[in-house]
Amino acid sequence: xxxxxxxxxxxxxxxxxxxxxxxxxxxxxxxxxxxxxxxxxxxxxxxxxxxxxxxxxxxxxxxxxxxxxxxxxxxxxxxxxxxxxxxxxxxxxxxxxxxxxxxxxxxxxxxxxxx
Amino acid sequence: xxxxxxxxxxxxxxxxxxxxxxxxxxxxxxxxxxxxxxxxxxxxxxxxxxxxxxxxxxxxxxxxxxxxxxxxxxxxxxxxxxxxxxxxxxxxxxxxxxxxxxxxxxxxxxx
Numbered sequence: 001x002x003x004x005x006x007x008x009x010x011x012x013x014x015x016x017x018x019x020x021x022x023x024x025x026x027x028x029x030x031x032x033x034x035x036x037x038x039x040x041x042x043x044x045x046x047x048x049x050x051x052x053x054x055x056x057x058x059x060x061x062x063x064x065x066x067x068x069x070x071x072x073x074x075x076x077x078x079x080x081x082x083x084x085x086x087x088x089x090x091x092x093x094x095x096x097x098x099x100x101x102x103x104x105x106x107x108x109x110x111x112x113x114x115x
Numbered sequence: 116x117x118x119x120x121x122x123x124x125x126x127x128x129x130x131x132x133x134x135x136x137x138x139x140x141x142x143x144x145x146x147x148x149x150x151x152x153x154x155x156x157x158x159x160x161x162x163x164x165x166x167x168x169x170x171x172x173x174x175x176x177x178x179x180x181x182x183x184x185x186x187x188x189x190x191x192x193x194x195x196x197x198x199x200x201x202x203x204x205x206x207x208x209x210x211x212x213x214x215x216x217x218x219x220x221x222x223x224x225x226x
Contacts, residue, residue, distance in 0.1 A: 040218065048213065055212065090156065099213070101145045104214065107156055108155065
């Protein structure tokens with residue numbers, strides 16, 4: 001069974017630009033969650049999508065948005081990039097929604113650098 | 116809301132034991148443990164559910180004190196492969212079903 005696939009693996013952007021990251025979950029998984037990882041900050045929750053609906057959102061500005069398609073694939077968009085958005089963005093999928101005791105399967109992440 | 120992990124970092128020799136703690140100020144439904152090696156994705160280790168159920172790795176042990184909202188991960192007879200950053204994640208309380216992770220504990224096992 002293929003794991004969680006994130007593309008692209010690396011991205012370099014400049015301030016003010018926007019970026020779209022993609023995540024393909026494990027086949028059959030209906031929940032996709034996004035996390036931002038920076039050194040010393042751990043994994044910061046961005047949002048979770050389940051059956052094409054955003055269930056939860058973390059404490060990030062509106063520049064961060066996402067969506068989920070009918071095949072459970074998800075995209076995350078960041079507009080008007082700032083230097084502080086440089087981070088590893090991790091996507092995780094699970095069979096059921098968060099809060100149900102299901103384990104997460106993480107992708108390898110997209111490393112975003114904002115110059 | 117973010118759970119607090121301790122210690123932040125620990126260095127061990129092969130064969131030594133370690134305990135990583137995770138505590139929350141809110142009532143919890145479950146605690147997750149993941150390990151991330153440098154440059155890799157976090158990998159699931161264990162889930163501890165309210166009521167005592169556990170799901171996870173046979174060689175990993177952990178505890179969950181529901182009353183104190185605390186969990187501990189026990190690493191015994193450590194091996195070089197145990198090196199990495201350990202994250203606890205918590206569900207429950209007023210988190211609305213979100214899995215919120217701690218800041219991580221960096222574990223280094225030396226020969």
